[in-house]
Amino acid sequence: MSRHRACDDFHRSSERWTAGGSRPRAPAAPGRWLGGGALTRRQVLGAGLGAGLALYGARAMPAERVFEAAAAEAAAAPDAPVLVSVFLPGGVDLLDTLVPLHDYGRYADLHPKLKIAGLPLGGALFGVHPSLAQGLGGGVKGLFERGKIGFLPGIDYANPDLSHFHSRHFWETGLITADAAPGWLGRWLDRAGGRDNPLQGLSMGWGLSPVMRSARAPAAAVSSPGDARFWIRDVWGEPYDEAMTAYGRLGRTRAGSHALKTSRTAARLAKGVADRLEPYRERDGVGPLASTIAYPAESDFGERLRYLAAMIQQPLGIRVADVEMRGDFDTHDNQEELGPLLAEVSQCLAAFQADLEARGVSQRVLTFVWSEFGRRPEENDTGTDHGAGGLAWVQGDRALPGVHSEYPSLSQLDDDDNLRVTIDFRRVYSSLLEQWLGTDASAVIPRSQGFGRVQLIR
Amino acid sequence: MSAEAAARRRRRRRRRARRRPDGWTERHVRRLFWRAGFGATPREAAHWARRGKAATIRWLLNGGPVPVPRIPPARTEDGPLDPLNEWSHDALWWLHRMVSSPRPLQEKLTLFWHDHFATTDQDTPMMLAQNRTLRRHALGDFPVLLREVTTDPAMLLHLSLANSDPEAPNENFARELMELYTLARGYSERDIREAARALTGFRADWNDDGSVRTFYDREYHDAGRKRIFGKRGRFDWRDVLALCVRHPAHAPFIVEKLWDFFVGTPIPRGTRNALARSYRRSGHRIKPVVGAILAQDALYRRLDEPTMVKAPVVFLAGALRSIGQGVERDSWGWLLQGMGQQLFRPPSVAGWEWGSAWLSSNSMHIRFDTANYLLDTPKLRVADESTPEGLSPARAVARAKRAVGEPWTSRATDAELMRIARRLLDDREKLPGGGWRQDKQTRADMCQRVLRQLLLCGPDAQVH
Numbered sequence: 075m076s077r078h079r080a081c082d083d084f085h086r087s088s089e090r091w092t093a094g095g096s097r098p099r100a101p102a103a104p105g106r107w108l109g110g111g112a113l114t115r116r117q118v119l120g121a122g123l124g125a126g127l128a129l130y131g132a133r134a135m136p137a138e139r140v141f142e143a144a145a146a147e148a149a150a151a152p153d154a155p156v157l158v159s160v161f162l163p164g165g166v167d168l169l170d171t172l173v174p175l176h177d178y179g180r181y182a183d184l185h186p187k188l189k190i191a192g193l194p195l196g197g198a199l200f201g202v203h204p205s206l207a208q209g210l211g212g213g214v215k216g217l218f219e220r221g222k223i224g225f226l227p228g229i230d231y232a233n234p235d236l237s238h239f240h241s242r243h244f245w246e247t248g249l250i251t252a253d254a255a256p257g258w259l260g261r262w263l264d265r266a267g268g269r270d271n272p273l274q275g276l277s278m279g280w281g282l283s284p285v286m287r288s289a290r291a292p293a294a295a296v297s298s299p300g301d302a303r304f305w306i307r308d309v310w311g312e313p314y315d316e317a318m319t320a321y322g323r324l325g326r327t328r329a330g331s332h333a334l335k336t337s338r339t340a341a342r343l344a345k346g347v348a349d350r351l352e353p354y355r356e357r358d359g360v361g362p363l364a365s366t367i368a369y370p371a372e373s374d375f376g377e378r379l380r381y382l383a384a385m386i387q388q389p390l391g392i393r394v395a396d397v398e399m400r401g402d403f404d405t406h407d408n409q410e411e412l413g414p415l416l417a418e419v420s421q422c423l424a425a426f427q428a429d430l431e432a433r434g435v436s437q438r439v440l441t442f443v444w445s446e447f448g449r450r451p452e453e454n455d456t457g458t459d460h461g462a463g464g465l466a467w468v469q470g471d472r473a474l475p476g477v478h479s480e481y482p483s484l485s486q487l488d489d490d491d492n493l494r495v496t497i498d499f500r501r502v503y504s505s506l507l508e509q510w511l512g513t514d515a516s517a518v519i520p521r522s523q524g525f526g527r528v529q530l531i532r
Numbered sequence: 533m534s535a536e537a538a539a540r541r542r543r544r545r546r547r548r549a550r551r552r553p554d555g556w557t558e559r560h561v562r563r564l565f566w567r568a569g570f571g572a573t574p575r576e577a578a579h580w581a582r583r584g585k586a587a588t589i590r591w592l593l594n595g596g597p598v599p600v601p602r603i604p605p606a607r608t609e610d611g612p613l614d615p616l617n618e619w620s621h622d623a624l625w626w627l628h629r630m631v632s633s634p635r636p637l638q639e640k641l642t643l644f645w646h647d648h649f650a651t652t653d654q655d656t657p658m659m660l661a662q663n664r665t666l667r668r669h670a671l672g673d674f675p676v677l678l679r680e681v682t683t684d685p686a687m688l689l690h691l692s693l694a695n696s697d698p699e700a701p702n703e704n705f706a707r708e709l710m711e712l713y714t715l716a717r718g719y720s721e722r723d724i725r726e727a728a729r730a731l732t733g734f735r736a737d738w739n740d741d742g743s744v745r746t747f748y749d750r751e752y753h754d755a756g757r758k759r760i761f762g763k764r765g766r767f768d769w770r771d772v773l774a775l776c777v778r779h780p781a782h783a784p785f786i787v788e789k790l791w792d793f794f795v796g797t798p799i800p801r802g803t804r805n806a807l808a809r810s811y812r813r814s815g816h817r818i819k820p821v822v823g824a825i826l827a828q829d830a831l832y833r834r835l836d837e838p839t840m841v842k843a844p845v846v847f848l849a850g851a852l853r854s855i856g857q858g859v860e861r862d863s864w865g866w867l868l869q870g871m872g873q874q875l876f877r878p879p880s881v882a883g884w885e886w887g888s889a890w891l892s893s894n895s896m897h898i899r900f901d902t903a904n905y906l907l908d909t910p911k912l913r914v915a916d917e918s919t920p921e922g923l924s925p926a927r928a929v930a931r932a933k934r935a936v937g938e939p940w941t942s943r944a945t946d947a948e949l950m951r952i953a954r955r956l957l958d959d960r961e962k963l964p965g966g967g968w969r970q971d972k973q974t975r976a977d978m979c980q981r982v983l984r985q986l987l988l989c990g991p992d993a994q995v996h
Contacts, residue, residue: 280892312963316952324991331838340991343896454701457692
């Protein structure tokens with residue numbers, strides 16, 4: 075009945091604009107306001123205007139040298155593995171996503187209204203939401219059955235905090251602390267990354283994701299790499315050049331209050347980015363970043379993945395990247411929206427994998443999909459509240475296929491009536507760091523030995 | 533009061549203002565108007581500098597007859613605004629209000645509360661109704677504002693308080709009530725669960741035409757005993773709100789949040805405690821505490837150089853206000869979105885992230901584009917052959933500054949603008965590398981465009 079959303083998740087920095095067309099909506103009744111959904115083409119183009127690359131670094135960024143540094147890093151290690159973090163915000167419900175066909179009676183008791191007739195999954199006891207079969211080659215279901223996905227049901231941490239902000243912060247930093255801290259991938263960059271190439275750590279969006287925030291290492295955010303040129307109305311030639319020179323020089327002025335320095339730095343980086351992205355500029359809709367794979371139309375998430383696949387193929391030295399889905403899995407009272415959301419996830423991730431394969435880079439890309447917590451197993455009539463024991467998965471040519479954690483019991487819940495946590499996310503982080511990125515996990519995740527390891531790579 | 537008495541009072545006030553050594557200047561007014569509103573026009577700055585600090589703050593708090601800029605009514609290229617039906621027209625409608633309101637502080641606080649009680653994605657009529665509620669109580673009593681927001685249909689639906697089932701209460705609103713609206717600390721998961729029980733009873737019905745009706749039904753209220761913050765009782769929603777407002781963490785929390793919004797520098801502990809105390813003693817009234825914050829010396833530090841980053845909507849509303857231009861096109865909608873602030877669509881329940889986070893290289897680029905559209909408004913457009921030939925560089929810069937409302941500029945900017953004007957307005961006919969330059973008239977027009985562009989979107993224009 076209701077089409078509204080529940081508590082919108084915390085998009086601290088990464089997401090700035092809403093591609094209204096990307097989120098499926100319930101059809102509106104006649105006479106009802108229809109705005110806010112699909113943008114017209116003109117509006118989409120407008121929103122893309124001026125989009126480009128945002129650079130972050132603790133020291134003054136050599137914006138003018140970004141691409142040279144990137145090419146140098148890429149040439150030094152052309153086969154370096156790439157880890158992609160995909161965040162599904164809001165807390166994805168485990169039970170309706172990886173449907174417990176092995177305990178369906180108990181599941182139906184917990185979800186009398188919401189229960190899903192899950193599709194059986196070759197190679198697992200549980201099934202999947204039918205939406206996860208959508209997309210190229212059978213979507214996420216197809217990927218699992220072709221041995222390209224390892225599921226991690228019941229993932230979380232002991233005594234989970236059910237605040238979006240807190241829990242998300244823990245996942246982003248890999249630390250159970252309320253204190254501000256760099257992201258876990260940012261810390262990996264500090265430890266193992268370079269000092270010159272911001273593209274080594276890439277957030278696909280308008281700002282740097284907290285996952286990617288580093289203490290020292292440079293990192294970058296990119297939204298629309300094909301379109302970053304400045305223009306001034308009715309000005310060209312010498313006056314244009316003079317204006318852009320002045321803008322660049324103001325950006326390089328050092329003095330000023332913190333706010334003014336921030337503003338000057340932003341001007342300098344914006345100018346540097348526009349200059350450097352010139353070779354990637356799309357002309358008549360065609361650019362060096364075009365893809366041969368069809369991604370779902372109207373999906374902002376898919377577009378980011380498409381740009382990411384293209385950029386990974388370029389000699390840019392990308393090592394870690396993150397993409398946040400623009401959607402809301404916080405289904406307190408609208409669990410029916412889970413289907414369309416999962417369909418988008420499935421279609422986009424299947425296209426991403428196919429694209430990586432078509433570009434010949436799939437051997438060196440591993441994708442880790444996660445959400446900040448699970449949901450309470452007992453439904454609240456129209457949805458589910460925040461809970462523990464969520465889900466995650468690894469995907470890629472080199473992902474160890476199968477199920478790598480125990481599916482939480484539906485009859486033995488914890489003291490708060492939540493699912494029991496069967497694998498700590500820091501065990502997974504530690505394993506990814508060592509098995510995929512080849513870095514001693516204890517240098518990134520404090521006390522990582524205590525979490526043990528799980529094999530995730532073949 | 534007779535005209536004579538009024539004149540006497542005015543004279544008396546003026547004399548008092550001259551005697552009062554509060555050192556109130558146009559620079560103070562400009563700082564205050566940016567923080568408590570959307571900037572001051574040159575006329576306002578002169579007016580309020582004469583009236584003195586106390587009178588200026590009093591006017592911001594209470595309104596009154598004033599010399600606000602005359603702004604033409606809002607419209608787009610296609611006609612009047614249609615906030616209920618056209619994409620982004622709701623935001624344009626509010627933007628126009630920010631530009632033209634005779635109560636800038638009320639409008640600024642409405643923005644503050646929209647961010648504080650961030651609600652999104654509900655049908656436009658409900659969002660506009662919520663906006664009216666926020667405005668009505670923006671400077672009122674916090675407990676009343678909180679009550680009105682809690683029972684506001686858009687909020688009831690957004691945070692799932694409507695139809696929260698007493699058998700399985702929805703914790704969404706209860707959690708944000710404590711975490712984001714009133715406390716931030718000093719409560720437990722159990723308090724949230726118990727509060728969720730106490731908050732049950734709100735219902736929503738959807739009509740066939742898609743409209744919704746919200747109401748309270750005791751039948752759906754969990755009337756049992758609850759324990760919240762260590763207190764026991766058969767609490768209902770009113771009790772929960774009262775418990776939160778009376779919680780010791782509430783006053784410091786709200787005081788600090790208001791301080792951050794207006795002042796930007798960290799609040800000293802002593803100041804916070806004093807403001808919290810007077811806020812509590814006032815019965816949790818918003819107006820006195822905001823007035824006290826606006827009078828703090830900390831707000832006027834470094835008048836030679838702004839210390840806060842303008843939020844996108846403040847940047848745009850301020851620019852429009854300073855050139856005396858209302859909303860006249862729909863481009864502002866997607867430009868605001870691109871700059872990262874779509875009104876009525878905050879990115880999360882926690883609202884927007886303010887401060888430096890507004891200025892990525894991306895959003896900076898879109899602020900640059902925004903200036904292109906400002907330069908295309910009737911008030912600022914530089915038509916071909918409209919600039920007098922033979923202006924000196926200094927007069928060309930002065931002309932551009934006057935056109936955009938005499939904004940603050942740093943010395944670095946002044947030097948760059950002069951450099952541009954000198955180079956574009958000289959008599960050489962050929963470029964250094966050979967080839968003819970544009971003719972003098974064209975260069976004079978383009979120089980004027982370029983100077984205005986940089987005044988509107990350069991680094992200086994992003995801070996207040």
